[in-house]
Amino acid sequence: MxxxxxxxxxxxxxxxxxxxxxxxxxxxxxxxxxxxxxxxxxxxxxxxxxxxxxxxxxxxxxxxxxxxxxxxxxxxxxxxxxxxxxxxxxxxxxxxxxxxxxxxxxxxxxxxxxxxxxxxxxxxxxxxxxxxxxxxxxxxxxxxxxxxRFATAFRAVAQVARVRPGEWVAVHGCGGVGLSAVQVAVAAGARVVAVDVSAAALRLAAANGAEHTLDGGGDVPAAVTGLTGGGAHVSLDALGAAATCENSIRSLRPRGRHVQIGLLPPAQGRPAVPMDLVIARELQVLGSHGxxxxxxxxxxxxxxxxxxxxxxxxxxxxxxxxxxxxxxxxxxxxxxxxxxxx
Structure with a gap:
């Protein structure tokens, strides 16, 4: 073959x-x-x-x-x-x-x-x-x-995060998994903030229902907090990088749920998980694997x-x-x- x-x-x-x-x-x-x-x-x-x-x-x-x-x-x-x-x-x-x-x-x-x-x-x-x-x-x-990609995003949004209508969902990284997550979250009745460094990816996220799009090169947690009136209920790292993982957790409101979808191979560096915020805000840090x-x-x-x-x-x-x-x-x-x- x-x-x-x-x-x-x-x-x-x-x-x-x-x-x-x-x-x-x-x-x-x-x-x-x-x-x-x-x-x-x-x-x-x-x-x-x-x-x-x-x-x-x-x-x-x-x-x-x-x-x-x-x-x-x-x-x-x-x-x-x-x-x-x-x-x-x-x-x-x-x-x-x-x-x-x-x-x-x-x-x-x-x-x-x-x-x-x-x-x-x-x-x-x-x-x-x-x-x-x-x-x-x-x-x-x-x-x-x-x-x-689509099935992974579906389980992360619907079955792991259990996104509910009206919740704010932040999606960090709008590749195949992230765009799928945008679409699934919108179908679940959520309001979505999409984050990426690519303007073309953000346009595609908007076309699939994202209410807001953000350039990932700025202060992402502050921007998400402002747009959502206190932080996302659910935040997903769909890329798998130290920066997007940390940004995702810092973008959550109290009692929010972070879901790690993107791979974080050690060769690319370990994320600095802000456990102080996890404790103070009673955040949930969840993994989703297919x-x-x-x-x-x-x-x-x-x-x-x-x-x-x-x-x-x-x-x-x-x-x-x-x-x-x-x-x-x-x-x-x-x-x-x-x-x-x-």
Missing amino acids: RALVFETFGGPLTVQDVPAPDPAPGGVVVEVAATGVCRSDWHAWQGHDPDVVLPHVPGHELAGTVAAVGAGVRHWRVGDRVTVPFVNACGRCAQCAAGEHQVCARQTQPGFTHWGSMAEYVALDAADVNLVALPEDLDPATAASLGC MAAHTYPELLGLVAAGRLRPQALVTRRLPLDEAGAALAAVGRDPGIAVVTRG
Whole structure:
């Protein structure tokens, strides 16, 4: 099969002919119709993830068709249209027994623990636990965003922060996850302040319902506090940087909820979490890591009803031969780039 490969961290990204995978027992191989180009893939390429072994094929945000089925798979057949959360749960550990597949103790992740979906085919584990059937009218490029960015934002806003109508939500970083969070929060009835250093990203945030937009280069906590009349009820770091993490916490009103979505690899510096404010204001500091497959029906129902529009965030569709350049340029252009077949 053809796949995007890197052989050194931060090195060349080239499309090569490599062996196609076989399905593991309980797993499947999916023929990839679309795969997103995500900041997490950039972190893998940079060597920020200890699970990545060279040479490597990135990609974890995908949609496609089941091409081969491993022994023991009961619910899936060749030809089924599917997506999958980026955390592939084992289905057997204590966390999985509690339904918390996104923090599975024995999880695998395509594009991190093994070769990923920037390829013609990708192997996925524990298919009966992890695959999600796609509606026939949902196109692959839109469906691919549900594997990571949009689903991650949905769980962070709706299930972790439990955003309520009328609350103020500050979103720090308006890449794919942040823009998705803006859209989900607005759909929940919240009032949104979007923060970024890119004017183009802020325009896209406004187009998706943000009431206010802020340049992230200024005194963000003071600006958010002023715009919201005392601070945000919920603040999300959707970028994953020391500055945005600290700004997010400092932007909260008393008893507010901070949700960390963006990765904070130690190689890029540790945030200075203001624990004095956490205590004085009785703040909640929460983490959110993807979304379990069994919780997708609520998200898909809102998409089907037109309440959520992930397709509005897909701004570029690229062939596999352009995936390397897009991965190297993550963060330069707003919206979600998706690699599609053809």
